[in-house]
Amino acid sequence: MRKFGFSAALLPALFAGTAFAQPATTPVVETDKGLVQGLEQDGIDAFLGIRYAAPPTGERRFMPPEPAEAWDGIADASGYGAPCMQLYTPSGPNASDLTRQFQSIFLTGTEEKIDNEDCLFLNVWTPDAGDGGKRPVMVWFHGGGYAYGSGGWPAYNGRNLAEKGDVVVVTVNHRLNAFGYMNLAERFGANFAASGNAGNLDLVRSLEWVRDNIAAFGGDPDNVTIMGESGGGSKVSHLMAMPAADGLFDKAVIQSGPGVTSGKPAEAAAYAGTVLDAAGVESVEQLRTLPADDLIAAIREATPADSGFARGPSFGPIADGSILPRDPFLPAAPEQSSDIPVLIGYNKDEMTLFVASQPWFGRLDEATLEMMSGAMGEQAVAAVAAYREMYPDYSPTHLASAAMGSRFVQGSYLLADQQSRSADAPVYVYRLTWETPVGGGILRSPHTLDIPLMFDNAKESAALVGTGEEAQRMADMMSDAWIAFAKTGTPSSPLLPEWEPYTVADRNVMELDLEPRIVDDPERAIRELGG
Template sequence: MRISKNLRAVAAIALLTSSAAAVAQTATPVIETENGKVQGLEDDGIDAFLGVRYAKPPIGDLRFKPPEAADDWTGIADATGMGAPCMQLYTASGPNESDLTRGIQGIFPTATEAKTDNEDCLFLNVWTPAAGDGKKRPVMVWFHGGGYAYGSGGWPAYNGRNLAAKGDVVVVTVNHRLNAFGYLNLAEKFGEEFAASGNVGNLDLVRSLKWVRDNIAAFGGDPANVTIMGESGGGSKVSHLMAMPSADGLFHKAVIQSGPGVSSGKPQDAADYAGKILDQAGVETVDDLVTVRADEIVDAVRKATPASAGMGRGPQFGPIADGTIIPRDPFLPRAPEQSSDIPVLIGYNKTEMTLFVASQPWFGRIDEAGVTGMAAMMGEDAVAAVDAYRAMYPEYSPTHIASLALGTRFVRGTYLLADQQARTASAPVYVYRLTWETPVGGGILRSPHTLDIPFMFNNTKESAALVGTGKEAETMGDMMSDAWLSFAKTGTPSSDLLPEWQAYTPESRMVMELDVKPRMVDDPERTIRQIGQ
């Protein structure tokens, strides 16, 4: 019998949006973790354990400190709903100011989570085909996007149910400390006790991987076959974990999507930014650090951050190369030796920046002269990028040329990281470029940031607001989820819908262009890659 007599509610009731009928959901088996028992709910044949605590609440005396293993509990912990996201540092200037991009909030609910955030946020979610059956399935751990400022593992786009069902794998998504709560460098002001404060958000990720190592077998997963994945800020998190000694041995493959983390922040810059935030919050002593309200910290960050900051300008939160937790920039001057045996899948989308700039007043209105003037203000590299993209895409509008030029950091960072890893690694590197264009909004976004997520998660139908409907979107979802699952299982991405995916090397920069008709291409953005070299 799968339903525990000890579960407070034998079955939860789900309200169907299409009718007033109520349908009983079946409880999962009770699973024994290292800290106690948990029980969730089945999701169409997949066992879902949501909001599982993987560390102590990082509050009070643990604020700005490394995470500690969760306390043991008695009874059966509820795992039927998501845990709270970390305190969010999301602003209305983000990518939700048009009708189109606001609709995408349904799968990336950034603004909504700012209403439900909490400092007590160290939770993870597990989807498994059969908890407790003793099988050893590949484990796919996802670290969310949103930079290091906002987001959570609970976004609907990250729902692991379909991927777990399709591939017979275990999917895990993770919440961790963000912005000032995860990356406020207090070492200069408050000394050794807070030496780790500038990197505790990334230490949370390490703690979640230790939880996976110690517990995932009970959920039907194989702790010896763990793939870490992330997009945007999540890709940077994966990149940094590859260079963190404390993460060594906790994962076996890495996927970096639209977020190459080649370098880290600098401790002094982070300490200076922290000082301004503390001044705004009125924090002078260690006692103040413990007692200041979380919302007052968020408010102080907003006051201490220039209005013009964003898109790589001004002070930013993120991990710092402190010489210990993160010994140096992850991929400079070379790839991290500890991850030389880690197969890497890395890539980006053709027009990343359209998602961010679609709400700008110039989008759809800028002319050729405007693009030239914008590039001139941004410097020689931007001018070179505009010239290169005009040659590559003579049919593109000035709006899309400008968007491409604004997104070269994704392109150049991806190839730099791939080059560095491929030069010294014993494991292969595979590179992709997503070129399929979404039809939503009349096709105005082309191949925007986040477009890859619904496809590799096999959540195409649930993500129609971003990918549209129809056969092409289904094909892209089938293709990319196949490849990601294959990579998690074997270290090689493959699908019957793809040609053979050749490994990338500095001598033969083979890239899989992901489209309805995919193809292998040699160094498809050579001119952009070489800018500034």
């Protein structure tokens, strides 16, 4: 070819060392079901879209996950697998510029275009898949509640964490919303007894895959840390109480998502019945063959528009007495996880991310704040008063947001209290107080801010954390601590003071900021409001 005055044979040489250079392939790795090969990401071996269970479709729809079938040849692991069918996304035609900015690292809108029932895939990043190493393994369960999300969001890219810590990072897709958490036992009988917890059984299956295969990727199956934020934190909490997960992990990280209680079977069955009626499903055959998009449409029809944040019905694990014997952390922490070190925490201004698109955000005056809190009840009034004392510089908007986010505070401390009362292993509590400069600083320390920092993805996540030295310093600090926790069960960093465990007698909390410090019970007033 001479159209442009040069030979096509020169193309590899011309593009070598540029953004167009062909990425190197990884070593071929043998899993228990077949061979896989991925691509390097700047020197780190990345295996994306590995199938860890059989497609949960047809006869397997709403059933517990089954092992994947073996394959011939070398499976392509160069691109992410499909996310589960997505139920909800915070974007839309009226999304703010700031919301769309965040979509660059949390691809919620994009994933509605590519979602699929066939979604049981995971991703692995490892410094060297072929060296026979025994590195700590850090398994991440995504946020998005139990309704949407995937392990393929750019903010979750494990490349930097794997390189910095010499660890193996795994992210997981699993069944969500009705596909993973619709309790069909009452309508269709005992064959569907697991349907209300199928999504969490997927997580267990992914950990079984890690146990059986991660050594081939340079990981240590005897040193596995499970981690998650928001809904992912709840998933971690529930795995700590699931007998099927016992022995599959060694440490747990719960970020802005304490899962203290679970759904109740009767309520979940009633919600399922409403969805099935909206879909016109009367038989098991119809249940198996209903198009996935039609089921999503039925969920939207059957769910009140204002559902969410503990209002109205929603999908999630249920305490069925078997798969999940009881609420994870009530009346006490799960005995099976008494030997699991726990790192748990939250961000100072969780709710700003959710309410920033509301017409009142940034415009509240004192009179309107008083009316809003009064309408929400006595506890909201007390929370506003407590936050006003804690943060005298907060505007009415930020006081309202803080009061709405008090559930993150109360749930985190309740879980930490329960675990520290009975566990043999230590509990460590953090509170992220560093404020992002994006949007003129209006979000302060919002939900999800911790993710790019502990993943050491500050540069790649400038949409959320901004640019400059501060964000990278926070990423250095937090990724150090998370890596140390995965390696030793103690979060530490040269950038942090000594981090003492949390107990009900010594409520040591690490405030993560440019000048980190250990503080004693920093939100006592809010914690005590939770009972």
